[in-house]
Amino acid sequence: MNHLNPRTKIWVLTLVLFGIHFLHLLFMQYLYPYQIYDPDLLSYFVYYQSLIHNQPALVGYMIPKPLAIFLLGPLDSPQAAFYCTLVIASLLGCLSFLLGARFLGPLCGVLLSLFLLLDPHRNILALRSGADFYLAFFLFLSIHLTAVKRPGLASLSLLLAALEKPVVIPCGWFFLLEQELGWKRRLLYGFLPLLALPITLFLNEKILGTPTMSTDMLGDFVTTQQFAPISPSTFFHYIFWTWLTEASYLHVAPWGFVGILLWLKENRQRLLSPFFLLPLLFLFGYFSLSFFQSYVPLVRFFWPIGIWFTGFIIYGLIESARQLFPWQKPLRLAMALLLLFFLLSDSLDLYVRSRDRSFIPFEQAMEFTDKTFDTILKKEWQEGDTLLTALVFLPYYIWHLKVDPQGGLIYSSEDAFVGGRPIPQQPSWVAYTPRIYTDKKAEEGTRRLLNHGYILRLENNDGALYQRR
Numbered sequence: 001m002n003h004l005n006p007r008t009k010i011w012v013l014t015l016v017l018f019g020i021h022f023l024h025l026l027f028m029q030y031l032y033p034y035q036i037y038d039p040d041l042l043s044y045f046v047y048y049q050s051l052i053h054n055q056p057a058l059v060g061y062m063i064p065k066p067l068a069i070f071l072l073g074p075l076d077s078p079q080a081a082f083y084c085t086l087v088i089a090s091l092l093g094c095l096s097f098l099l100g101a102r103f104l105g106p107l108c109g110v111l112l113s114l115f116l117l118l119d120p121h122r123n124i125l126a127l128r129s130g131a132d133f134y135l136a137f138f139l140f141l142s143i144h145l146t147a148v149k150r151p152g153l154a155s156l157s158l159l160l161a162a163l164e165k166p167v168v169i170p171c172g173w174f175f176l177l178e179q180e181l182g183w184k185r186r187l188l189y190g191f192l193p194l195l196a197l198p199i200t201l202f203l204n205e206k207i208l209g210t211p212t213m214s215t216d217m218l219g220d221f222v223t224t225q226q227f228a229p230i231s232p233s234t235f236f237h238y239i240f241w242t243w244l245t246e247a248s249y250l251h252v253a254p255w256g257f258v259g260i261l262l263w264l265k266e267n268r269q270r271l272l273s274p275f276f277l278l279p280l281l282f283l284f285g286y287f288s289l290s291f292f293q294s295y296v297p298l299v300r301f302f303w304p305i306g307i308w309f310t311g312f313i314i315y316g317l318i319e320s321a322r323q324l325f326p327w328q329k330p331l332r333l334a335m336a337l338l339l340l341f342f343l344l345s346d347s348l349d350l351y352v353r354s355r356d357r358s359f360i361p362f363e364q365a366m367e368f369t370d371k372t373f374d375t376i377l378k379k380e381w382q383e384g385d386t387l388l389t390a391l392v393f394l395p396y397y398i399w400h401l402k403v404d405p406q407g408g409l410i411y412s413s414e415d416a417f418v419g420g421r422p423i424p425q426q427p428s429w430v431a432y433t434p435r436i437y438t439d440k441k442a443e444e445g446t447r448r449l450l451n452h453g454y455i456l457r458l459e460n461n462d463g464a465l466y467q468r469r
Contacts, residue, residue, distance in 0.1 A: 010101065014094045017113045021093030024117050025086055025126055032359055034366035036078040038128030040068075042395035047207050048073025055404070057207060062395060064207045065131045066199050067163035072129060081129040088137050089126040092116075095140045096307060102147055103275040104263070104315045111340070112311045118347040119310075120354030121303045135164040136304040139282060142171070146274040151175055154274075155189035162196030167285030169193045171278050229294035235287050238297055244309055247299075248350055251342045252317065256309045259316025262323075279308040313343060362392075365433040368462040369393050373400055376457055376465060377429065385428040388413060388446065390436045397431075414438055417445025426453055426468050433463035 029036070043062035047069050050057035072081045093113050100109030116122055125133035138161035145154035155175060162168040175181065175189035201211040230238055245253040264270055271277075283305055289295065299306075321335035377387075378400075387397055391412040403409045415421040418439045430450060437443040454466040 017097050018090045018094050022090040025089050028123050032363050034363050035127035036082045037366050037396055039392050039395045041081055041129045042399045044068045044073045045076050045399050050207055064203050065164050066203050067160055068131045085126055085129040092137045095144055099144055100311050104311055108314045111314050115310055115347055118351050120351045121300055131164045132300040132303055135161045139304050143274045143278050151189050155192045158193040159196055162193040166196050166200055167289055170285045171281045174277050230290050230297040232290045235290050249346045251346050252313050255316035256313040259312035262319045279305055361435045364462040365436045372458050372465045386424050387429040388427040389431040390433050391438055392436050413442035413446045417442045428468050430466040
């Protein structure tokens with residue numbers, strides 16, 4: 001490629017990385033074919049149908065996301081949604097390269113895009129067509145569009161991201177600092193993402209019957225989780241220590257902070273760079289939310305920060321080696337490779353832990369759930385039957401059985417034994433998947449229920465289906 005000009009090289013590398021990300025995600029879907037049945041995704045299908053029929057329909061605690069509902073809801077097919085996300089995931093791989101190359105250097109851009117392949121959150125969110133995945137894509141697209149002087153399109157991209165989660169709205173404030181724009185355009189681009197708020201509230205009114213989730217509803221959601229809700233006093237400790245350091249990059253996280261300092265030291269004007277400010281404004285959105293609303297800090301919420309921080313880790317490792325051995329290229333290369341090995345080690349360790357804790361348990365339980373539905377429930381479900389299942393599989397049964405979410409036919413064990421909501425004394429069917437419950441009380445309550453008046457219809461190591469005698 002030495003005979004190519006720099007611009008052509010960038011395009012060639014972009015196309016190559018698009019193909020690598022495309023084929024890699026296809027391979028991951030081949031390995032884990034049941035990941036596409038994500039509960040959030042299936043709830044979007046239900047919500048879209050409820051909008052068409054003008055019927056409020058809360059599915060468990062799955063909060064409506066306008067962009068996901070209108071983009072993926074009409075597809076009404078997990079496989080079709082995956083193919084849509086497959087293209088977006090490949091484009092995100094290209095974006096990570098382009099941003100890394102522009103702001104951190106071409107080598108950092110290539111490595112950031114390749115390390116993204118090992119990111120378990122990228123694989124989980126992409127396979128499941130997660131709303132946080134689309135949010136990350138549009139957030140990084142807005143950074144790229146800002147960098148190439150397309151502020152109007154960048155603001156529109158932020159609006160699309162905010163239609164997934166309004167925490168993105170503060171990112172629009174970046175345009176208020178752009179002196180090259182006139183004050184009218186600054187105000188327009190700065191506050192355009194704010195339009196996501198009334199759209200979201202209107203959609204909540206149509207689907208939930210109320211513009212916002214009630215305090216009781218949010219409290220019930222928090223009680224079904226295994227982790228404590230985040231508070232403003234613990235927010236940054238959780239993000240930069242508990243998650244990015246202890247749980248993700250134990251050996252190389254310090255180089256991320258070193259990378260940020262070295263990058264800013266080289267040019268202090270980078271403090272106002274979209275690559276630096278937009279991710280921090282996104283983080284500020286979640287920080288602000290913690291003042292007003294209790295929420296469990298799921299890692300996927302902050303995943304864009306993980307990608308951004310990984311880029312600075314790579315930059316810190318390479319730049320440290322360069323500054324330690326400025327005139328000794330072999331030593332500089334050896335040092336960089338050694339440090340990158342530690343990053344690779346941390347990335348592989350995180351991937352294996354996430355695979356064992358999230359990928360495999362969900363995959364196996366979802367496979368069992370899908371097979372029991374096809375072989376038994378699909379044929380024997382009768383009008384008026386009721387079903388008790390884990391919260392995770394509530395959208396699956398509502399979507400497949402085409403029942404009214406508010407009709408009182410399908411219940412979650414978390415609702416019954418943690419949230420204290422009434423259910424029929426003996427549901428017609430009980431789907432028992434012990435590794436999937438979000439709370440021990442739900443699993444224990446389901447087991448107690450099964451001791452009275454149920455016959456086993458199907459069982460394996462991942463779960464069991466019971467029918468009332």
